[in-house]
Amino acid sequence: MKNDIVQKFFQPTPLKAWKQKVQYLLLGEDFEKTLVRKTSDQINVLPYYYSDKTQEKISVDQADHTKTAVYIDETNEYEANKKAIEALKLGVDKVFFSLHHPLVNVDRLVENIYCPIYLQCFFLDVHFLKKVELHKHVTILIDPLGKISRTGDWFTNESLDVNSAKNLLKNKVVECCVNLSVFQNAGANIPQQLAYSLSQLAWYMSRFPSINKINYIVSHNTDVLLEVAKVKSLKALHESFCAENKIDIAYSLIQQKSSLNLRVFPSRINLSLESIEHLIGFSSGVDTICSMPNHFSFFEEDAHYTKQSIELLTNTSSQKIPSHDGVLAVEKIALQLSEKSLSIFNEISKGGGYLKQLLKGTIQHKIQENYQSIAANYNELNETEVEHKLVKTYPFSKFQKNFTLVKPITPKKQSELLEQPIWEKIYNSEK
Amino acid sequence: MKIKTKPFISEDFSQASFAPYTRGYNAIPKSISFETNIDLDAIYILRSYTTEEIAALLKETASINNPNILLAVPITEINFIAVVRSIRTLFAVMDAKNEVPTKREARFTIQLSENGLATQEIYFAQLAQIDTVWCTNESVPKLKLILPHLPTPPIDAFYGSLLLTERTNHFMKNVSQKLFDN
Numbered sequence: 001m002k003n004d005i006v007q008k009f010f011q012p013t014p015l016k017a018w019k020q021k022v023q024y025l026l027l028g029e030d031f032e033k034t035l036v037r038k039t040s041d042q043i044n045v046l047p048y049y050y051s052d053k054t055q056e057k058i059s060v061d062q063a064d065h066t067k068t069a070v071y072i073d074e075t076n077e078y079e080a081n082k083k084a085i086e087a088l089k090l091g092v093d094k095v096f097f098s099l100h101h102p103l104v105n106v107d108r109l110v111e112n113i114y115c116p117i118y119l120q121c122f123f124l125d126v127h128f129l130k131k132v133e134l135h136k137h138v139t140i141l142i143d144p145l146g147k148i149s150r151t152g153d154w155f156t157n158e159s160l161d162v163n164s165a166k167n168l169l170k171n172k173v174v175e176c177c178v179n180l181s182v183f184q185n186a187g188a189n190i191p192q193q194l195a196y197s198l199s200q201l202a203w204y205m206s207r208f209p210s211i212n213k214i215n216y217i218v219s220h221n222t223d224v225l226l227e228v229a230k231v232k233s234l235k236a237l238h239e240s241f242c243a244e245n246k247i248d249i250a251y252s253l254i255q256q257k258s259s260l261n262l263r264v265f266p267s268r269i270n271l272s273l274e275s276i277e278h279l280i281g282f283s284s285g286v287d288t289i290c291s292m293p294n295h296f297s298f299f300e301e302d303a304h305y306t307k308q309s310i311e312l313l314t315n316t317s318s319q320k321i322p323s324h325d326g327v328l329a330v331e332k333i334a335l336q337l338s339e340k341s342l343s344i345f346n347e348i349s350k351g352g353g354y355l356k357q358l359l360k361g362t363i364q365h366k367i368q369e370n371y372q373s374i375a376a377n378y379n380e381l382n383e384t385e386v387e388h389k390l391v392k393t394y395p396f397s398k399f400q401k402n403f404t405l406v407k408p409i410t411p412k413k414q415s416e417l418l419e420q421p422i423w424e425k426i427y428n429s430e431k
Numbered sequence: 432m433k434i435k436t437k438p439f440i441s442e443d444f445s446q447a448s449f450a451p452y453t454r455g456y457n458a459i460p461k462s463i464s465f466e467t468n469i470d471l472d473a474i475y476i477l478r479s480y481t482t483e484e485i486a487a488l489l490k491e492t493a494s495i496n497n498p499n500i501l502l503a504v505p506i507t508e509i510n511f512i513a514v515v516r517s518i519r520t521l522f523a524v525m526d527a528k529n530e531v532p533t534k535r536e537a538r539f540t541i542q543l544s545e546n547g548l549a550t551q552e553i554y555f556a557q558l559a560q561i562d563t564v565w566c567t568n569e570s571v572p573k574l575k576l577i578l579p580h581l582p583t584p585p586i587d588a589f590y591g592s593l594l595l596t597e598r599t600n601h602f603m604k605n606v607s608q609k610l611f612d613n
Binding site: 026035049223236261268272276279312324326327328 | 432433434435436437438439441444445446447448449450451452453454458459460505507508509512520523524527528546547548549550551554573576577579580581582584585586587588589590591592593594595603607611
């Protein structure tokens, strides 16, 4: 026996004995109130996870190795290419460009880059394919449902968008995305993020029956155990959904920086918070982790964060970060998240599916409700950290009059209710 | 739709119901504290994950009531959690073997590295229920801002990981051979 020495000197102590000891230590304080952490994700995190013989764990495939990528949202091809090459010298494995129009010169954009390249396209254009055909290491990512969710409008209209996407997906270099990040950044809780994504998968599957791969774009809060469990649950939901429908759709998980966690006062902790997100990515086995986009540094003096983010990512990649696979707390939370997500997914299906619920505004309303509870409970502002600096980017979502088909799901910050009034006070007085 | 599951199997000693508080952990999760002044003369230092050094540390501290141990080793890896777990357990075993009337309690300290990965190291310190993080005066305000973003995990939070079981078994077996096999 491996632990003879332990067996010899310890008497087994059942859960009841631990609970008695805890009650004694709590000096009359309530166990639930003091030790059980209630999260906005509808999960209660226990102080101690105990296994019994009936314990089950989720069965999913693990990524072989998590790769790193630089995220570039530069509009100028020359500048974007230069930044990509600089990042590759720092040790990233892949390049991720976000493209907003089809007029981009792809030859120039990818010149001298020989690693895998993703083009996250915020347009649908069949002619754009011709520009990419010669570059075998380039993958185009499209997401028509993500477009209407984020902006409130289709590219053209539902029928034309579906047709364009169908034509694009006939080509092997084009793959479809489901963007959980849109929901996470807007303040959706984890069961909502998972359920809405599964509903999007169902919609894509019904419109594009020959689809053979989905790229899930995820972003995370800093609650490590919960977020690792989220990734596990997402994999399980995808695999179970495919098994149930007798289809085989490969999947890949691409992690992007969350905007919900970003702080304005003080912005200097943003890299530290990002390093927790990197840790989650490596621990949970996502396939690719992207560095921080340029527009996430708000002040001129923070401009170097983009480079530091890449260094931080490659530095973490070289550590021996252990996988959280099999960790009992993660397994139990992942099962709970899956069950809660399935219940929301079933409600959406009964209500006509993702698109119908989005057009009715139900999904936006549910996310907004959750965001309000997160923002209302956020009280970490230190007045001494508020200082005037040269502004690079406006950090909050700009108010836009709603002329769109549906209300868009806009990114927010959990600190927004505290920080935005301060920002307006400091910088609007200059105008 | 049903989620695919499989039975949870762990060959860990926790499976045999040796609850963490019997193995030197607090019965309830505690949060870490930041310390800027550490008396290096009053602290025992572990500098590597070799079984020789871990056994030497345990022998050296055998007669000390509540020793302070500085873990000057790489933090963001499985060995860190496994070694802290093994040292705590072997402490309890040594006390039981020597019939020490009051249980001794080791206090663990880590020093954060300066490679930008301090936040990740705090998370691993929390997983291993480390008592103190040794840092500079200047870094305390920033670390205090970060801590609310890292909720305190459950006790022995990595329990169940097969990797942790394998590493803990490795250290338990090899270190106890060096401690008790004479």
